[in-house]
Amino acid sequence: MKLALLLKYPLIKRSFLKQVAYYANNWFLFKELSSKNTEPNNENNKNYDLSFVDSTDARIVIVAQIHYSESWKSYASISKVELNKIIQLQKQTDCASSTIFQVIENPNIDGFDVKQTSFDEEIINLVGKKRILIPETELLANKDGAILSLQTPIGLLFISSFSGKVSSSYAKGLVSNIDTFKLSSGLPLESQHLYIEEAVFGQHLFSQLCNQNIKALITNSALNIKAWFKAKQVHCLYWAPLLTVLSFYIVTNSFLWGKSYYIEKQLEAQGSNVSQLLQDKRIQDQNNKYLASLNFEFSKAKRTHSHWSIIYSLLESDMTIERFNYAENKLVIRGSANNASKILAQLSERDDVQSADFDGAVIKNNEKEFFEIDITPKNRILEINDQNITKTVKGSD
Numbered sequence: 065m066k067l068a069l070l071l072k073y074p075l076i077k078r079s080f081l082k083q084v085a086y087y088a089n090n091w092f093l094f095k096e097l098s099s100k101n102t103e104p105n106n107e108n109n110k111n112y113d114l115s116f117v118d119s120t121d122a123r124i125v126i127v128a129q130i131h132y133s134e135s136w137k138s139y140a141s142i143s144k145v146e147l148n149k150i151i152q153l154q155k156q157t158d159c160a161s162s163t164i165f166q167v168i169e170n171p172n173i174d175g176f177d178v179k180q181t182s183f184d185e186e187i188i189n190l191v192g193k194k195r196i197l198i199p200e201t202e203l204l205a206n207k208d209g210a211i212l213s214l215q216t217p218i219g220l221l222f223i224s225s226f227s228g229k230v231s232s233s234y235a236k237g238l239v240s241n242i243d244t245f246k247l248s249s250g251l252p253l254e255s256q257h258l259y260i261e262e263a264v265f266g267q268h269l270f271s272q273l274c275n276q277n278i279k280a281l282i283t284n285s286a287l288n289i290k291a292w293f294k295a296k297q298v299h300c301l302y303w304a305p306l307l308t309v310l311s312f313y314i315v316t317n318s319f320l321w322g323k324s325y326y327i328e329k330q331l332e333a334q335g336s337n338v339s340q341l342l343q344d345k346r347i348q349d350q351n352n353k354y355l356a357s358l359n360f361e362f363s364k365a366k367r368t369h370s371h372w373s374i375i376y377s378l379l380e381s382d383m384t385i386e387r388f389n390y391a392e393n394k395l396v397i398r399g400s401a402n403n404a405s406k407i408l409a410q411l412s413e414r415d416d417v418q419s420a421d422f423d424g425a426v427i428k429n430n431e432k433e434f435f436e437i438d439i440t441p442k443n444r445i446l447e448i449n450d451q452n453i454t455k456t457v458k459g460s461d
Contacts, residue, residue: 067281068274085120086200086269087187088128088218093117094270114217114266124196126269129232130218131187132199135180136229140173147176154180162188164199164286168228177229183286197286203272205230211257213242216265224249370416370441371395377414383407395439396423404433411439418442 071077086092095115139147144167151165164181181199191197204212205225212223220235222245231249233239239248242257260268331338371390378385378397385399401407404426411420423436 065278066274067276067278070278071274083122084124084126084273085117085122086114086126086128086266087191088130088216090217091117091120092217092266093120093122094266097267111267112270113263114269122195124198125191126198126200126203126273127183127187128216128218129199129201129221130234132181132183134199134201134230134232135182137178137180138170138173138175139178140175142175144176147178151178162197162286164284166284179229181286193288195287198273198281198284200269201230201232202284203269203276205232206272206276211242211246211251211255212260213257214260214265214268215262217262224251226251374411374414374417374439374441377410378407381407381410393440395441396436397439398436400432400434402432404435407435408437411437416442 071080081094081096084094086094092114094112097111097113139150147167151167154165155163162183162185166179166181168177168179170177183197187197200216201223204214205223208225208228210223210225212221214221214223221232222235222239222242223230223232224245225231233245233248235241235245239245243253246253246255246257374395375385375388375397378399381401383399383401385397387399388395388397390396404422408420408422411417418440420437420439423438426433426435428434
């Protein structure tokens, strides 16, 4: 993600401008240029220039090339892991806020080229170790194959970028013009170059900064995170949450232990009541089982007396009953029907009749047969005792 995506928001851009400065023997800040042709709310079309200041508290400092040196070293036939260990060892030796290491893969030597950018001790003492230092050549030469001639506040600067390698030099000594710089960098004279005047240098530098990838910008910057924080402050970042969680754990567990202790005491104080209540519950459950068994037995018993049931069945068989009498477990019924033998057969098939016989002769008159039947019903008495109930309850369990 490019920095320009964040800077399109006016509030973020204004805050960012307060934290960015340019140092080239003097301090410079990026100042917005007023333009009549620029819309007030259009941040993308605004122009910026470098404005001289005596001092600044900006955290991000773009350093001119005159205040640092660049050196290249090749590592042939080495793995990336081994190279990182070597670089880490050099970082421990050098100050992290004054040195930048950039690793570029070189397939020609089956290894890597390492660029080391070292800032002068003078600039480190001036800006301190709590600022982020960005070499200006890393911003200006962000396009491969570019050759630039820039008029900076402290002189003419030549920059070239090919295959990820950046070369730069001020116009002085033997390298007094762009053609000499091309030859010294191994570039052909006919190579095209871009000339940037001092009047637009600030705008060009700021636009190159905005077009930087944030991840690449952090990699190509010198910053010492340890100098930004004190060790005790860093420890507080995890000690405070740990102490908070520990306090919460102690308080909650103390409350739960107190609650459990109170409940145990209450149960001990009401232990006899609880035991009696449980005993009553067991007795009630047993009685409920007895009642359920009795209800089941009563449900099987017929609700109509067997004698009346016999008489009702005779009436349904189209028998006309003239008289009936019951004595000594014998039911005597007199009447008439179309078929007396059929009536007798139906009575003999009933479960509640022990025996049924005609008492006397069957007299037939006008297609009706008159007769008298002696019926001996079965003596069915419902007997329920504790033993049967107990068996029924066990069977239901």
